[in-house]
Amino acid sequence: MSAPIGSGGMDWGERVLGVRRYSRNGERAPHKPLLLLYALGRFRNEGAGPIEFSAAEDDLDRLLREFGPPRPTSPGYPFHHLTNDDRLWLVETANGGGSPGSGVGPLRAQRAAGRLHPDLAAALTEDRGLLARLARVLLDATFAPSLHADICQMVGLDLEDAELAVHARPEVVRRDPAFRQDVLEAYEFSCAFCGYDGWLGGVAVGLDAAHVRWRTYGGPDSLGNGLCLCALHHRLFDRGVLGLTGERVITVSQKYIARADTSRSNVLALSGRPAGEPQTGLPVVDPQHIDWHTRQVFRRPARAA
Numbered sequence: 001m002s003a004p005i006g007s008g009g010m011d012w013g014e015r016v017l018g019v020r021r022y023s024r025n026g027e028r029a030p031h032k033p034l035l036l037l038y039a040l041g042r043f044r045n046e047g048a049g050p051i052e053f054s055a056a057e058d059d060l061d062r063l064l065r066e067f068g069p070p071r072p073t074s075p076g077y078p079f080h081h082l083t084n085d086d087r088l089w090l091v092e093t094a095n096g097g098g099s100p101g102s103g104v105g106p107l108r109a110q111r112a113a114g115r116l117h118p119d120l121a122a123a124l125t126e127d128r129g130l131l132a133r134l135a136r137v138l139l140d141a142t143f144a145p146s147l148h149a150d151i152c153q154m155v156g157l158d159l160e161d162a163e164l165a166v167h168a169r170p171e172v173v174r175r176d177p178a179f180r181q182d183v184l185e186a187y188e189f190s191c192a193f194c195g196y197d198g199w200l201g202g203v204a205v206g207l208d209a210a211h212v213r214w215r216t217y218g219g220p221d222s223l224g225n226g227l228c229l230c231a232l233h234h235r236l237f238d239r240g241v242l243g244l245t246g247e248r249v250i251t252v253s254q255k256y257i258a259r260a261d262t263s264r265s266n267v268l269a270l271s272g273r274p275a276g277e278p279q280t281g282l283p284v285v286d287p288q289h290i291d292w293h294t295r296q297v298f299r300r301p302a303r304a305a
């Protein structure tokens with residue numbers, strides 16, 4: 001069991017993780033975690049004042065488009081529905097009423113504003129390290145690690161604060177230390193998409209062991225869920241620019257636009273190429289995990305090869 005995150009017997013870590021309960025069956029539901037991260041960033045930079053929906057709408061929309069699942073979601077959805085979670089978020093209209101629902105029209109017209117629940121705001125004020133620990137728990141529980149820095153930057157949180165809170169990671173994100181080495185060896189220290197293989201002083205650099213199905217959504221630390229990718233292709237794979245077919249042919253999102261020759265040769269030209277395979281006899285990527293990535297991460301449709 002991990003230690004409670006908070007003070008006075010209140011486990012705020014457990015509470016913020018409660019917002020993930022709609023992610024059964026591996027369906028990604030990052031809407032409420034994104035709103036909470038956004039609210040934590042606002043709290044860190046501006047204090048506990050109310051956040052008016054119409055002023056936050058564009059920021060939330062952009063966060064949802066960049067880091068939400070491939071299907072579109074209205075910013076009104078988390079803004080309203082987070083009020084149903086246990087003492088985390090309150091919404092009030094200009095005339096003192098409760099949240100008018102998730103429709104953007106009423107949220108705008110009634111000048112609805114949200115804020116962190118006073119209990120949470122008080123706990124954050126009292127315990128200076130709590131904010132970073134909650135941000136860390138939300139990031140670990142919801143997003144692939146390669147996306148954490150981009151999300152922190154967009155919501156105004158300091159990733160270094162969150163890194164300091166690394167001991168606050170709940171049990172579920174413990175990693176198998178052999179995974180990285182096993183995957184890199186299986187693919188002979190070469191990116192499965194482009195073949196990149198750089199070494200510095202006898203150590204492979206710029207190569208990652210990527211999870212096809214994210215660990216936070218039940219992806220195992222096994223070769224059947226691993227790909228050796230260079231840093232660029234890992235990031236683009238986690239952002240849904242790159243994907244795989246069931247036969248492990250590389251796909252590129254039609255929504256991805258690039259003009260420079262380097263982007264074309266490093267990314268667009270991969271479309272339709274077979275991904276590199278592990279050494280003979282070792283397991284290839286399991287089609288079930290590819291299917292999860294295609295449904296939950298890849299920005300459909302794929303370009304024609």
Ligand SMILES: [Zn+2]
Pocket residue numbers: 191192193194195196229230231232233
């Ligand atoms: Zn690569």
